[in-house]
Amino acid sequence: MKLEAVSVQRLYIQIAEQLVQLIRAGDIQPGQRLPSERDLATRFDVSRPTIREAMIALEVSNIVEVRSGSGVYVLPLAKESSLKASEDLPGPYEILEARALIEADAAALAAERMSNDELQVLGQLLRKLISEIDKGDIEAAEKIDQQFHLTIAKGSRNSALLATINWLWDLRNESQIATVFHRHAREEGSTPSQEEHQNILDAITRRDPAAARDAMTTHLERVVLNFHDYTPS
Numbered sequence: 001m002k003l004e005a006v007s008v009q010r011l012y013i014q015i016a017e018q019l020v021q022l023i024r025a026g027d028i029q030p031g032q033r034l035p036s037e038r039d040l041a042t043r044f045d046v047s048r049p050t051i052r053e054a055m056i057a058l059e060v061s062n063i064v065e066v067r068s069g070s071g072v073y074v075l076p077l078a079k080e081s082s083l084k085a086s087e088d089l090p091g092p093y094e095i096l097e098a099r100a101l102i103e104a105d106a107a108a109l110a111a112e113r114m115s116n117d118e119l120q121v122l123g124q125l126l127r128k129l130i131s132e133i134d135k136g137d138i139e140a141a142e143k144i145d146q147q148f149h150l151t152i153a154k155g156s157r158n159s160a161l162l163a164t165i166n167w168l169w170d171l172r173n174e175s176q177i178a179t180v181f182h183r184h185a186r187e188e189g190s191t192p193s194q195e196e197h198q199n200i201l202d203a204i205t206r207r208d209p210a211a212a213r214d215a216m217t218t219h220l221e222r223v224v225l226n227f228h229d230y231t232p233s
Contacts, residue, residue: 030075096224106162122204126148
């Protein structure tokens, strides 16, 4: 008996593929504006972030064009055109949700276990982060932001947490869907929050696990809310 592996596609990919089928069938014509994000969410009975991820999957596949302030428009579909999101990785919304849950506990442990030398490094990273934001180099600030978060994960002294958080950041950086989303977010003016990072550092410095957990949760939940607020249509 020959058995084949069962692949369960993520919801945003299923929706993107349905839209591709409608385009191929001529139900949606090239140049046509897709329905609004809210309308599509209602029609598919899914959340708006799921629709947002589907739109980005179509964008990276050169099937639609996202026009800021105008909407999402269908591009001429070549015969060989297909959805390039075959990587089937978690979307940016799932990544952010997971980070909000896991990094909060890592911050609480870091408040108990992080060395004084690591605290100094964390302070230096925050000063660099603020400097890059002041210079307007948001991409550089985001790289320092990653170092800030991974330094806290390392300070938790829990190798499983560190490996998981590293993996989530790798997904954020390597997934085409996540990369395009964060590029759009930068274009919309999204920047790392100086105050929120300072609150995290202060709580860890005070060796206050509960405050560190709350500060990290507040920070990443705000990032999740920004995901809800950003809309291409």
